[in-house]
Amino acid sequence: MATALQDLAAPDGICYGCGSAHPHGLHIKSYWHEDGVHVVATHTPDPQFTGWPGLVYGGLIAMLVDCHSNWTAMAYHYRAEGREPGSLPRIDCVTGRLGVEYLKPTPMGVPLSLKAWVEGPVERKSRVLCEVRAGEVLTARGDSVFVRVDTARLAAAAHGR
């Protein structure tokens, strides 16, 4: 079994969606597909993340698309630099723009699979597309932009330091 990108590159991560060290977050795990193009993840929604009865909460889908797409951007950045996730210096990206199109209602109780890739160049701002399937059914599609940053500097700026 391969090791997830999150566990390789940020084992101390505390993000609610994808932090390996978050005590009770979603623990999204993303992996390179063997095709060398796509980054994939699977996730079975906890019943608490219901939206309408019997349907997955769109906000959960947004969280999955957000974190998984961001890890896709970071995976592409590592590869563009010819080095493995987990090598230093660490590569960090944040969400610049999150876009999720809800094509069909997503049923609760079915494992979801995510497949994402960078569309176009891998740059400071990279565009990531992400497909979400419930079983075989494409139910949502992400189209987002992730920005490579220095996160310590970002946090300092946000708190006026």
Next chain:
Amino acid sequence: MATALQDLAAPDGICYGCGSAHPHGLHIKSYWHEDGVHVVATHTPDPQFTGWPGLVYGGLIAMLVDCHSNWTAMAYHYRAEGREPGSLPRIDCVTGRLGVEYLKPTPMGVPLSLKAWVEGPVERKSRVLCEVRAGEVLTARGDSVFVRVDTARLAAAAHGR
């Protein structure tokens, strides 16, 4: 103190983001502003919803924008029909497209305020803009589409019934 739109129109709601009856969800509460244009909400993120250290998880902001914007769409629909939220038949909308632009990092530990409105006509598909502020600082902006639906029919279709 006014009653929130969620408690007026869907006191039995189980949505993780905005369901009044969810045992431990976000319990987002949305209110008409007295200006008759904006729908507003405030929310102080629980520390579990951290993204990067010291910063609010973008996925939480996406959930806030999603539910609050949807309630903005529903509030406008009730008003367009000249009746109060809570009157029957109930009006339900779902997210067609969620768009969130992250303008600045959002610091943890500051109450967030949301201000949303329908931009353009109130139709089966309505566009809702939503501003998110941490204190006085605009940190994120939503631009999304919400679709008026029969949610029981949607759930049946999602489960192949």
